[in-house]
Amino acid sequence: MLQLRYFASLRESLGIGDEQVELPDGVRDLAGLTRWLQDRDETWASALADSRLHVAINQEIVKADATIRDGDEVAWFPPVTGG
Amino acid sequence: MIRVQTEDFDAGAELERLRSSNRGQAGAVVSFTGLVRDLNAGDTVMQMMLEHYPGMTEKALAKIEQAASERWELTATVIIHRVGPLSPNDNIVFVAAASRHRKQAFRACEYMIDTLKTEAPFWKKETLSDGTRWVEQETSA
Numbered sequence: 001m002l003q004l005r006y007f008a009s010l011r012e013s014l015g016i017g018d019e020q021v022e023l024p025d026g027v028r029d030l031a032g033l034t035r036w037l038q039d040r041d042e043t044w045a046s047a048l049a050d051s052r053l054h055v056a057i058n059q060e061i062v063k064a065d066a067t068i069r070d071g072d073e074v075a076w077f078p079p080v081t082g083g
Numbered sequence: 084m085i086r087v088q089t090e091d092f093d094a095g096a097e098l099e100r101l102r103s104s105n106r107g108q109a110g111a112v113v114s115f116t117g118l119v120r121d122l123n124a125g126d127t128v129m130q131m132m133l134e135h136y137p138g139m140t141e142k143a144l145a146k147i148e149q150a151a152s153e154r155w156e157l158t159a160t161v162i163i164h165r166v167g168p169l170s171p172n173d174n175i176v177f178v179a180a181a182s183r184h185r186k187q188a189f190r191a192c193e194y195m196i197d198t199l200k201t202e203a204p205f206w207k208k209e210t211l212s213d214g215t216r217w218v219e220q221e222t223s224a
Binding site (some may be wrong): 005007008009020056059060061077078079080081082083 | 117133134135136138139141164169175176196199200201202203205206207208216217219220221
C-alpha cells in the first residue's frame with residue numbers, strides 16, 4: 001500500500017488531499033508512479049505535468065528517478081511559500 | 084527549538100526566554116519576525132491561510148536548525164511558524180539565533196529564514212476583495 005498526498009493548489013486542482021493505493025504492477029520509480037496517476041484522466045494528466053512540482057518520499061524531497069517501495073508515503077506539491 | 088502552531092506567539096517573550104536560558108555563553112541574539120502584509124502584488128489582502136505538510140514541516144525545520152548549528156557556533160536557535168487563518172499584521176514566523184558573537188548570530192538567522200522560505204513545506208493562500216489565490220514563490224527577498 002502507498003500513502004499518496006497532494007498539497008495546496010495541486011490538492012485543489014485534483015479535488016483530493018490524500019489517498020491510499022496498492023503499489024501498481026510495474027511501477028518501480030517516481031516517474032512511473034506519476035505516469036500511472038496521469039493515466040487516470042485529463043485533470044490528473046495536466047495537473048501532474050507541471051514541472052515546478054516538488055515530490056517528497058517519506059517526507060524527504062526526491063528526484064524523478066527515486067525508487068518507490070511498498071509502504072512509502074509520496075507527496076506532490078507546488079513550490080513552497082512560507083516565511 | 085521548533086514550534087508549528089495555529090496560536091499567536093510573542094516575539095518579546097521568545098527573546099526573553101532565549102536571554103534567561105542563556106548561561107552567559109552567548110553575547111548576541113539576532114531574531115527575525117515575519118508579519119502578514121496587507122498588500123501583495125498590488126492587491127489588498129483581507130486574509131491569509133497557511134497550509135503545511137504536518138510531519139515533514141517539523142523535519143524540514145529541524146534540518147534547517149541543524150545545518151545552521153553545523154555552519155556557525157550557536158548556543159541556541161528558535162524557529163516558530165504559524166499555520167491556519169491569519170490576518171494582515173499578524174505574526175507568521177519567528178527565527179532567532181544566539182551566539183558568542185554577533186556576526187555568527189546575524190548570518191545564522193538570515194540563513195534560517197532564507198532556507199525556510201525555499202525548503203519548508205508551507206503554502207500561503209490569500210483572500211482578496213474579489214476572490215482567493217495561491218501565493219507564487221517569491222523571487223525577491
